[in-house]
Amino acid sequence: MDWMFEDFKSDLDSLDPRVREKALEIAGQLVKEKNYMEKKAISEAIVKAEEWFYDLGG
Template sequence: MDSMFEDFKTDLDSLNPLVRKKALEIAKQLVLKKNYTEKEAITKAIIKAEEWFYDLEG
């Protein structure tokens, strides 16, 4: 788990491991490149990662 998002561990714990990993990748990029707050980034990233996962599953 990225220490940047340690405060949101409970939001991430219930996710599928692939979704969690993707959400952390997305959230990190949002914070670093788009100036999102950590809370905004993790919320948006979880949604995007779940969409990504469902697209993989068909």
């Protein structure tokens, strides 16, 4: 898990591993590229990662 999001481990643990990895990737991009705060980034990233997963047919 990305060290930046260690405080959100409980939010991420219940996710499918593929969704978790995608959420971390998205959250990292949001923090770096759009200056999101970590909590907002992880919340938005989880939603986007779940949408990504379901679009794949998961």
